[in-house]
Amino acid sequence: MTDPKPAAGATGATTVLASGDHFIAPQLFVDALRTAAPGAELAFRTQTTPWPHTPFGPVGNVKEASGTEDELLEALGDAEIALVQMAPFTDRVIREAPNLKLIAVARGGPVNVDVEAATRAGIPVTFTPGRNAAAAAEFALGLMLAALRRIPASDAELKKGTWRGDYYAIENAGIELDGTTVGLVGYGAIGSIVARVLRAFGSRVLVADPYTDPAKAAADGVELVALDDLLRRSYVVSLHARVTPETRHMLHADNLKLLPQGAVLVNSARGELMDYAPLPALLESGHLGALALDVYDVEPPPANWPLHAAPNVITTPHLAGATRQTADRAAAITAAQAAAHLRGERPEYVVNPQTLDGGR
Known part of the structure; x- marks a missing residue:
């Protein structure tokens, strides 16, 4: 008004x-x-x-x-x-x-x-x-931790009266960032902050970004690789790129299959960076272990959106910069x-x- x-x-x-x-x-x-x-x-x-x-x-x-x-x-x-x-x-x-x-x-x-x-x-x-670089970086890291350690799911179940002690069973146990390979797609203001914190956690950090200076990547202690190589080697993948004609749907049905079994995918950048259509099947099969989203192909997603019913999905309403x-x-x-x-x-x-x- x-x-x-x-x-x-x-x-x-x-x-x-x-x-x-x-x-x-x-x-x-x-x-x-x-x-x-x-x-x-x-x-x-x-x-x-x-x-x-x-x-x-x-x-x-x-x-x-x-x-x-x-x-x-x-x-x-x-x-x-x-x-x-x-x-x-x-x-x-x-x-x-x-x-x-x-x-x-x-x-x-x-x-x-x-x-x-x-x-x-x-x-x-x-x-x-860079206006929201710190906020968005912190949020992406929060989504990673929430997905790796089942924080939203266990909170929701405990509030319903269910004590999920079975999350200690080895087949259900979480994964630490310490020692885990994390791939960052995009290495601008946000991605570089995420990388710095991940390295403090003890993660191995891969970066896919054709505009990143290799000397900067080396100085920052991250490894600059091609996108397909990053997807094959990363247990956690987080998106931090801008949407351009070249990056639109840069993650799609074919290259998402390159992810290791049980991998975690985080998108708090832009919905258009990935094709959402193949994600429900990847989650149902367990090939994708968890998905954490703050952005969507349609915002807000409709009530009948397939990912609402898919397992191990964390969703937030585009809050990374808030x-x-x-x-x-x-x-x-x-x-x-x-x-x-x-x-x-x-x-x-x-x-x-x-x-x-x-x-x-």
Whole structure:
């Protein structure tokens, strides 16, 4: 929704839209930009979209967005800068906001922005790499431990009155991370934190990422390998890659069969990285020992989703980045991009840098 009384612009002030939600509040953007650009003459308009109380989804020609185009256009008014989280910057919104000169997005990827439309209009779009790296890394490790040691299942059964002492039977006993080979698919900000903690646990860490410098991998104490080799050798596999045309469904029916018998698969990155269709059969057969998911091919998954009935599945509702520190960090990084723009400098994280040489 649009907050009822957006601040009116003052003569000579730069008008800024702070479009937040119930995770990153508009005021967090306002405070962060005032800190990052002290002395700048700013007039703020604010908007609060309904996420996460209402799930995000496609809006116009963008995805993972919250609110409507009409609400966003009303909130924008004559704003030159937009600090946003989930608001839908569609082709239509960009065409109908002629004063807009910067869209600063508080997300690791600006999927709620039509970047091509912004580029045609000469509008730089910035993003916030690493905003949730610590949170997402910790969550992935939590999912690994939960799956390896049957924590959710034993908790649920004990609450029903069942004491599962038979989990001590050797055929049911868990697996330690200490000494276990763990494969990380993707070695960016999140994957590298996961690797560091896994090595502290005593795990052997394999990494599949064609963009990782072999010298960095060696210095970090991880082994850089091809994806198929990683799948063959890893008892635990965790995904930390971005979705691109090359990575979409990078795990599929054929290469999932390469996993060792009883392996654990964790996906807290993006649902599109894997084909979910073969997973129920792999779990039923025991070839896949456990599956831990925070992301899905359809979000939220439907009530008749086959994995709801499959054995040894842990599911959480896309919560890996849900920490208070992530919200603070995202607002600060986003504000820093806007502050650089206000000073006439080049923002650090721009997805369409060609707009910095021209623009409208």
